[in-house]
Amino acid sequence: QLQLQESGPGLVKPSETLSLTCTVSGGSISSSSYYWGWIRQPPGKGLEWIGSIYYSGSTYYNPSLKSRVTISVDTSKNQFSLKLSSVTAADTAVYYCARQGLGYCSGGSCYSTSWYFDLWGRGTLVTVSS
Amino acid sequence: QSALTQPPSASGSPGQSVTISCTGTSSDVGGYNYVSWYQQHPGKAPKLMIYEVSKRPSGVPDRFSGSKSGNTASLTVSGLQAEDEADYYCSSYAGSNNFYVFGTGTKVTVL
Numbered sequence: 014q015l016q017l018q019e020s021g022p023g024l025v026k027p028s029e030t031l032s033l034t035c036t037v038s039g040g041s042i043s044s045s046s047y048y049w050g051w052i053r054q055p056p057g058k059g060l061e062w063i064g065s066i067y068y069s070g071s072t073y074y075n076p077s078l079k080s081r082v083t084i085s086v087d088t089s090k091n092q093f094s095l096k097l098s099s100v101t102a103a104d105t106a107v108y109y110c111a112r113q114g115l116g117y118c119s120g121g122s123c124y125s126t127s128w129y130f131d132l133w134g135r136g137t138l139v140t141v142s143s
Numbered sequence: 144q145s146a147l148t149q150p151p152s153a154s155g156s157p158g159q160s161v162t163i164s165c166t167g168t169s170s171d172v173g174g175y176n177y178v179s180w181y182q183q184h185p186g187k188a189p190k191l192m193i194y195e196v197s198k199r200p201s202g203v204p205d206r207f208s209g210s211k212s213g214n215t216a217s218l219t220v221s222g223l224q225a226e227d228e229a230d231y232y233c234s235s236y237a238g239s240n241n242f243y244v245f246g247t248g249t250k251v252t253v254l
Contacts, residue, residue, distance in 0.1 A: 052189075052245075059146065060181070060189065060232050060245040073242045077144050109188055128236035128243055129179035131200060133188040 015040040017110050017134035025104075025141050031097040035110030035134060036090075043068045043088035048113035048125045051084060051095045053106040054136075061106075066093055067116050071123035100141045107136040147172060147233055147246035154252040155223045163249045165216040165233030171244055173214035177236035180209055180218045184229045192231075193218060220251070228253045 021033035035049070042049065050065035064074040066084045074082050078097070086093040097104060111134065114127015148166040155161040165172065165180075172178055178196045181189035191200050193209035196216065206221045216235070220227050233246035 059248045060234075062234075062243040062245060065243075075144065075243070076241060114194075127194075128175075128177040129191060129194040129234070130181075130189075131191045131194070133190070136188050 015112070015132055017112065017132060019108060019110050019134045019137040021137060021139070023138060023140060025100055025139060026143050027101055027141055028099055031095070031100050031104060031139055031141070033095045033108055033110075033137065033139070034092050035094070036092050037112075038091070041088075042086065042091050042093065046115050046117065048073075048116045048127075049086070049093045050111050050113045050130060052109045052111060052130065053104075054109070055103075055106040063095065063097075063108075065113050065125065067118075067123045067125075069118060069123050071116075071118070073125065102141050105139065105141045107138050109136045110134045144237070144241045144244055147235060147244055149231075149233060149246040149249045151247075152250045152252065154254055155220075156254045157223055157225065159223050160219060160221045161223060161251060162217050162219045163231055163233075163251070165218070165235075165246045167214050167216075167235055167237075167244075169214060171235040171237040171241070172211065172216050172233075174238065175236045176211070178209065178211055178216040179234050180207075181232045181234070182227075182229045183232065189232065223253050225253050227251060 051063040083096040111130035112132040180193040
């Protein structure tokens with residue numbers, strides 16, 4: 014069955030760029046019509062949506078993080094990735110990748126028709142510290 | 144982008160029911176039927192329990208039900224069981240500017 018697995022450095026220095034990859038197994042990102050997302054959770058705190066991407070590359074970003082976030086997709090590797098720049102201690106969190114609902118493209122733009130996450134990776138803790 | 148408001152805690156005895164509220168605005172909860180609920184056990188990833196206000200994914204017991212009235216959504220867990228003790232988060236589509244927002248979370252304790 015479909016599985017998601019986050020990978021990347023567990024420790025990032027302040028002001029540097031956090032980079033994580035989510036590998037999807039048991040199914041193809043490009044043959045489906047799903048959006049794929051990143052969500053984070055600081056230790057002991059609640060969930061925060063970071064952003065989502067369609068296999069075509071169309072993205073949605075949390076406006077509070079948009080200036081620092083880039084989400085990309087590599088269909089040849091069945092992966093999608095997160096980059097968060099200029100990190101501080103406040104970016105310390107467990108980062109989850111997840112499958113969002115269906116999307117479609119029309120007139121050159123793509124849209125999500127489902128706003129929920131039905132399949133999650135196990136999460137990876139990223140600590141920002143010097 | 145403000146988080147949706149949930150009570151910090153809720154509790155009930157085994158077999159009883161517990162209802163968790165999720166209050167937003169007309170720009171998120173009240174404006175769209177895209178409310179979902181997640182269950183999270185300690186150290187685990189969240190699990191989708193309800194989507195689009197009241198739909199249950201395959202495999203989720205029918206003890207879990209969702210509803211919405213105005214700007215407030217609710218999750219009811221009937222026939223509480225020990226394994227229902229967890230944190231619960233609501234979420235909602237929040238329009239073409241903010242897109243998606245989570246609730247503050249509620250810790251459910253089975254007494």
